[in-house]
Structures are given as structure tokens and as C-alpha cells.
Amino acid sequence: MIVCVCHRVSDKTIALRAQQGAEFDEIQLEHGVATQCGQCECMARRIWAECRSACPVAHLRKEIPAAPLSA
16 A cells, blocks of 8 residues: 555555665655655555564574584
8 A cells, every 4th residue: 555645655665664674764864755745654664664563583502512422
């Protein structure tokens, strides 16, 4: 669905950038969302916030190889 009619920015574009870790102002600079008439800002920010909070965080740990078994 098109969220920003002025710049033809879709909800998928906003969601993808949010999941990639982009801040809202970065999305504004890249795509122009909520920079012209402003009617889309609430919806765009809501989509960004929902996708940003749903973004999984990787928990990384260093694997230590098991010691070889002696026979």
C-alpha cells in the first residue's frame, strides 16, 4: 500500500528499511516520506515503529571446539 502519495513510498519500503535498522530520519532523507504535505507521517512512523520493534536481535556467542576424545 502506498503510504506517502507525494513521493510514492510504500509500507513495504518503510518496513524493509526499519528491519534493516534505519532510523526514521534516514528513511525521510532516502525516500522523502513525510517531507512534503505531512499527511502520511503518523502512518509512516507507526509502520516504522512496529517493524523496528519486531526486528530480531542476534545473540552471538563464540563456539569453543570440543576436545578430541582419546581412545
